[in-house]
Amino acid sequence: MFQSFAAGADPTQGGPRLARLRVAMAEAGLQGFLVPRADAHQGEYVAVRDERLSWLTGFTGSAGFAVVLPGIAGVFIDGRYRVQVRAQVDLAAYTPVPWPETQPGPWIAQHLGAGVVGFDPWLHTADEIARLEAALSGSGVTLRACANLVDAIWPDQPPPPQGRAFAHPDDMAGQSSAEKRAALAAGLRKAGVRAAVITLPDSLCWLLNIRGADVPRNPVLHGFALLSDDARVTLFADPAKFDAATRAHLGDEVDLQPPAALEAALRALTGPVLVDRATAPLAIWQLLEGAGIAVQTGDDPCRLPKACKTPAEIVATRTAHLRDGAAVVQFLRWLDETHPTRPLTEIDAVTALEGFRRATNALHDLSFDTICGAGPHGAIIHYRVTEETNRPLGQDTLLLVDSGAQYRDGTTDITRTLPLGDPGDEARACYTRVLQGLIAISRCRFPKGLAGRDLDALARAPLWMAGLDYDHGTGHGVGAFLSVHEGPQRLSRLSDVPLQPGMILSNEPGYYREGAFGIRLENLIVVTEAPPLGDNRAQLCFETLTFAPFDRRLIVTAMLAPGERVWIDAYHAEVLAKIGPLLDAATQDWLKAACAPL
Template identity: 75%
Template sequence: MFQSFDTVSDPSAGAARLARLRDHLRGEGLAGFLVPRADVHQGEYVAARDERLQWLTGFTGSAGFAVVLPEVAGVFIDGRYRVQVKQQVDLAVYTPVPWPEVKPGPWIVEHLEAGVVGFDPWLHTADEVARIEAALEGSGVTLRAVANAVDAIWEGQPAAPAGAAFAHPVTLAGETSEAKRAHLAEGLRKAGQDAAVITLPDSLCWLLNLRGADVPRNPILHGFAILRADATVDVFVDGAKLGAAARAALDAGVRLHPVAGFDAALRGLAGVVRVDRATAPLAVSRLVEDGGTTVAWGDDPCRLPKAAKNAAEVAGMREAHLRDGAAVVEFLCWLDQAAPKGGLTEIDVVTALEGYRRATNVLHDISFDTICGAGPNGAIMHYRVTRETNRAVGRDELLLVDSGAQYADGTTDITRTVAVGDPGAEARECYTRVLQGLIAISRVRWPRGIAGRDLDALARFHLWVAGQDFDHGTGHGVGAFLSVHEGPQRISRVSEVPLEPGMILSNEPGYYREGAFGIRLENLIVVQQAPAMGDLRDQLCFETLTFAPFDRRLIRAERLSPDERDWLDAYHAEVVAKLSPRLSDGARGWLAAACAPL
């Protein structure tokens, strides 16, 4: 499916919809309501039916939530969306709130003296609700689980997705579903647990070696599962999604049930049941407890094994990145020739890049809507061009392109910022600092047990000493033909998950100057055992998976240390060696020049 450029945000509807919601809340005896960007599976990516936050407010970001009270409606957004939210919501009725600096609980207490705030227990985790309730303690405000108030007023709400599921071959998965379940079941037995509830779509897909089409760009299947300690699994899914081939790929230990039976199955569980309080809807644990069964809080058992890719998955990701890198180089060669002539728009750039990926003849889909920001649009971190916002690619400015692809053997995500003409000395200084951050992450070795938060500052050092920074994490986890954003691994100030071999992450420092330009550079990297050296300590390192040149015209070579120059020259030499055999003659010549030593 090609990327659409139709408008997806309508700020003009926000005031009327907010008024209708408040009328409904008054009728239900509620003083407020929480509107997250979430679905019943608590995944990051949601179907059109579940875009309640966007429908109500106009905000289209991938993270955030609204708190609607009688006199104020706050839209809570993190640093990625501070510019975007101001363009997408009606600021006369919605108030942007910087989150997580401002927490919802204290904000509610500040703006509401007393009353009941409703929430849908299928759209919030136990952790979320507990944090808000703790902040409300002693105030006149309480939370109450209720039916979804937005659904009650949303006329024409889209139907639930019904994408077809398909098998993911074991040659690419590296392990059968039966073997995966056996490993996880052993862990349940050792923990004295009889079952684990799985709600995350990517966990379900990984466990069953299935893929689906229930949300845009990410090949995931909506459903729930109860993994038993005997290694069997009960799966609750719309049976119409599973054709004969998908069903044939499932072994005898997989029992299929209608989604409508999930509630009763939770109430009927016995023994000790693991529920992930950070990812499962609060409704899940409440239903288990309603049946008189003990809930044992614990991590989704699929998340860490899914994150630590096996050899087959890493091999597939390597091949996918070489294929994708060749397509990106063909695109960059075209862009370098076309942009200086003038006449290009952001939509032209996005369409051309997708065309080069489709020319591989094995593209399943792009992995997210391409971010293409020319000049000041590059400062909107997750900008998505529409026909209304489409900007010409001007002379003497920067162009930021963040894109990715889904192939059966892997998921890609790459960002390059390029010069069109001469964007000026300040842009080159900032670009060089961002590049130094990427190089620092690429080169680091660390003792086993270190988490992403311990590495994050390396990407920011050169920006910090210049009084600059970026308001997003340095890296997110990436799935293997699954979600382009995958937990729990991250490189960020708040990530406490130790990095393990096989984990794949992005390495994407940036710098954004509102109204002027944006810079982001991104490669994907995989955690590996570091080669022995020094006193032979057990250390890990990163292998770079992404291959495409950085724009040498934007690099202040004299600012790089000898080690940084050596890394960059070696990386560019590897780009040429790996990709040249896959390129057209014109792109091959262009790449040789683009990757010449500094």
């Protein structure tokens, strides 16, 4: 099994560890300390060594941070984790704080009054610290960069990850590393920049056509890179992670150096040097500015080209989704036929789904730990089942299953919500509204230049009409055998990045009723040029990549508009045509019934 069901951090240790951290703060002359869920590379996913927030507080969500003060320790979490945080932290020691509604600056000023708050400059971006300093201006609270105090009190902190790097084939990437480096170097020269600092693991993996194993569920390598305007790259990563074949794949224009060489190399640069204030750790800025090197602010040059997949990447991704769709359909049939005959638990369902993916003989890893929530667990948006929380699937409720896989040819992410017996008319009505939101995004045509924030409301409108909503974005970017959460593209009211052809996104509206059930439906989609229509304005649309049926037993057909019903029937016909030939005869028969016209 890739997925483990052992409990994560121990919330009973939260209080004692908090007490030790406060002692360390006092010894350092600090009245506060910031504990982010971040590593030095500022990616969303972190290695076990860098799970400082989880180790300290017990909270295991993929986003959030803690602010520890002498009299209060706040755990700041967004709408995805409001239920989860209360179940995972010791509420006698930690106070959940709704974020971004509550910003850390005013909160610190209110609860501290005056004093010094420490932070590790490798774990925070320049933008993040600048915003916090501005919010604290005049409050009597100042910030101080310092050594990491959590590391100082974590006696058995795991060592740095030692996953092996390996080559990602040029034909699957659609471009060689040399071609990518040349294109980006030309952009640096045009901007008058001598070098760019690359800090995001998926950016350097994309740039060099390599993959790694330093972060669970994400085939990325920990490291930093300096891209020069002559297209040469210095890669700072542990040389022990590279065998002879991978070193040869890097080529002569990529110089591999140990991570300890980074600081001296930064000080030796000739500016201007491009650094992304939104993703690079503040320590990078401090090193460059301390050496008197001119720094130019700009986006990570890899992020946008990486987001716009090549035709080869899209072809490979389609293949991965067909393989994955067949595994998911096998799981759906297994659940449909097995649940009525014997008791099942959430762990049983997760184990079975992974088994069907493993049977493809192409599974590299999961793309994230499967979210499988029965009944009220479905309302915990990023629920992860453990041996302690494992729940019987039960009867007359819903089961939410959000899962994905890493194949060498693509990354998948799919969510289906399924009936366990008769969940009731209210659950079916909510399910139908969520499905209508997914359909609205799937069918959308939109002018070039629009961003995710311009489309997000389309998915929410059916829910809004019933006074309902969900507290997460409608969709995130997805990599090509890279991170399942990829920027800068998103379907979100916060995203101002224009959508471009080749961008892959999730389409996943939802609805969650705490203590009762959760509903989420998700397909992956790719932005494409829209065919000519009307007065031939330049427009874009979405191609659906994910193929597995929606459960017809949960669809209230009378609620659907004619166009919505046509879309569902056409989608199910495509599922049958694409996935059916990949299945055995009995599963084909099951799929034919599941995809019958409404």
